[in-house]
Amino acid sequence: MNESAAPLLAEIKFDAQGLVTAVAQQDDTGEVLMVAWMNREAIERTVATGQAHYWSRSRGRLWRKGETSGQVQRLVELRLDCDGDTLLLLVDQHGVACHTGRRNCFFRALRDGKLVTIADPTVTPGELYGEEGTR
Amino acid sequence: MNESAAPLLAEIKFDAQGLVTAVAQQDDTGEVLMVAWMNREAIERTVATGQAHYWSRSRGRLWRKGETSGQVQRLVELRLDCDGDTLLLLVDQHGVACHTGRRNCFFRALRDGKLVTIADPTVTPGELYGEEGTR
Numbered sequence: 001m002n003e004s005a006a007p008l009l010a011e012i013k014f015d016a017q018g019l020v021t022a023v024a025q026q027d028d029t030g031e032v033l034m035v036a037w038m039n040r041e042a043i044e045r046t047v048a049t050g051q052a053h054y055w056s057r058s059r060g061r062l063w064r065k066g067e068t069s070g071q072v073q074r075l076v077e078l079r080l081d082c083d084g085d086t087l088l089l090l091v092d093q094h095g096v097a098c099h100t101g102r103r104n105c106f107f108r109a110l111r112d113g114k115l116v117t118i119a120d121p122t123v124t125p126g127e128l129y130g131e132e133g134t135r
Numbered sequence: 136m137n138e139s140a141a142p143l144l145a146e147i148k149f150d151a152q153g154l155v156t157a158v159a160q161q162d163d164t165g166e167v168l169m170v171a172w173m174n175r176e177a178i179e180r181t182v183a184t185g186q187a188h189y190w191s192r193s194r195g196r197l198w199r200k201g202e203t204s205g206q207v208q209r210l211v212e213l214r215l216d217c218d219g220d221t222l223l224l225l226v227d228q229h230g231v232a233c234h235t236g237r238r239n240c241f242f243r244a245l246r247d248g249k250l251v252t253i254a255d256p257t258v259t260p261g262e263l264y265g266e267e268g269t270r
Contacts, residue, residue, distance in 0.1 A: 007250040011243070021170060023158055030165020035156060035221040047245065080250065081240040082233055086170040088241040098217055105216040106223040108146070110182065113138040115146060115215065 005047035005078075009040060013084040019055055020087055024065075024097065027076040027090040033097035034105045038087060043078075050075050052091055069128040071095040101125055140182035140213075144175060148219040154190055155222055159200075159232065162211040162225040168232035169240045173222060178213075185210050187226055204263040206230040236260055 012020055019037045026033055036054040038046070042062055045053040052065045052073035066072035073091040080087060098105040101121030109118045147155055154172045161168055171189040173181070177197055180188040187200045187208035201207035208226035215222055233240040236256030244253045 004248045005245065007248065008245045011250060021156055023167060023170060025165075025167055030160075030167075032158060032160055032165075032167065032223055035158060035216065078245045079241040079253075080243045080245075081170065082235050082237075082242070083240070086240075088167055100217050102217075105218070105221075106214040107217070108215045110138070110140065110143045110213045110215075113142065115142040118214075 005044050008047070008078065008080060009043060011080055011084050012043075012087075014040070015085070017057075019057075020085060022054065022087040022089055024052060024073060024089045024091050024093070026093055028092070031104055032106060033073075033091070033093055033103075043087070046075055046089070047078065052089055066094065069095075069099075071097065071128065073097070096122060096128070099125065099128070101128060138182060140179050143182070143213065143215060144178060146215055146219050147178075147222075149175070150220070152192075154192075155220060157189065157222040157224055159187060159208060159224045159226050159228070161228055163227070166239055167241060168208075168226070168228055168238075178222070181210055181224070182213065187224055201229065204230075204234075206232065206263065208232070231257060231263070234260065234263070236263060 014020055018039050022038045023035050024033045037057055039055040042053040042055050052075055054063050056063045072094045076090040078089055096103050101123045102119050107117055107119040108115050149155055153174050157173045158170050159168045172192055174190040177188040177190050187210055189198050191198045207229045211225040213224055231238050236258045237254050242252055242254040243250050
């Protein structure tokens with residue numbers, strides 16, 4: 001994939017911080033993997049390289065998913081919602097999406113009045129990131 | 136469904152406006168229907184009634200999905216992500232989720248360098264909302 005993001009960027013309504021919400025969904029299974037933020041550059045790089053890039057609000061910098069862990073997301077398709085303020089990334093996730101080592105980030109569910117953990121890590125943060133344990 | 140949302144609310148990191156991002160996904164097919172915002176009250180009402188409620192930033196008020204259109208979302212399960220700042224609502228969507236009359240809101244896709252419409256409305260806004268045509 002190596003195409004221009006310009007027609008998409010023209011329709012996006014970025015927030016006051018220049019960001020837009022991005023939902024990453026596994027293309028074949030429909031699993032919602034994670035939700036993150038993208039700025040203009042993250043979108044351009046995602047489209048240009050075919051690998052998902054996001055904007056990290058906590059670290060204040062662009063971030064290629066998997067740059068440290070190797071758990072990259074290959075872009076299959078990029079979609080925009082009716083209001084122009086949310087992106088849906090259909091991706092093929094290599095390995096796990098969550099920095100906790102779980103396949104996706106939504107591993108806590110409200111069941112019978114309790115918040116329960118419904119998925120276990122399949123790899124350890126140490127295996128993903130070495131000793132540092134950050135994403 | 137009639138259970139307490141308190142254990143969930145305790146783990147949510149609301150933003151400065153008291154809001155959290157909410158992704159609504161059709162429970163059986165995995166289709167991502169829409170992304171909206173919830174505040175504390177929206178979550179409480181969603182859990183208490185078993186029907187999705189959101190906070191409308193544009194209208195500045197709580198909103199029960201389908202209150203005008205009849206296109207309600209029955210809650211199947213409410214999940215929280217690792218960072219505590221995004222909710223995933225597994226729902227059973229009655230009719231269409233998008234105010235344009237399409238099944239979901241992500242009907243524009245970047246393909247071959249163009250932003251193309253990949254789904255048509257299945258009902259008209261007039262059928263959903265009468266003459267007013269607002270969601």
